[in-house]
Amino acid sequence: MAALISRGDSLLGTGDFVSARLFYERAANAGSGEAALRLGETYDPQFLAQAHLRGARGNIATAVFWYKRARDLGTREAEILLGGLPSN
Numbered sequence: 405m406a407a408l409i410s411r412g413d414s415l416l417g418t419g420d421f422v423s424a425r426l427f428y429e430r431a432a433n434a435g436s437g438e439a440a441l442r443l444g445e446t447y448d449p450q451f452l453a454q455a456h457l458r459g460a461r462g463n464i465a466t467a468v469f470w471y472k473r474a475r476d477l478g479t480r481e482a483e484i485l486l487g488g489l490p491s492n
Contacts, residue, residue: 408428
């Protein structure tokens with residue numbers, strides 16, 4: 405799973421958030437809370453605004469889904485990020 409997350413991070417670093425999401429989702433579906441958290445971030449409007457990713461659009465409902473998944477998988481930071489989303 406670490407390799408999937410690492411590849412996702414590399415892709416996100418180049419601005420390829422679409423491909424990064426695929427790697428994060430694969431790792432999250434295999435049980436990685438860290439990957440679920442990072443996947444949620446790629447949908448979080450606040451994260452996207454800070455990351456300046458071209459063409460990336462936020463989706464609060466999807467961010468909430470993945471943050472909750474990350475929380476359920478034991479990633480504590482997800483609860484903080486959930487609390488920062490509007491209408492949560």
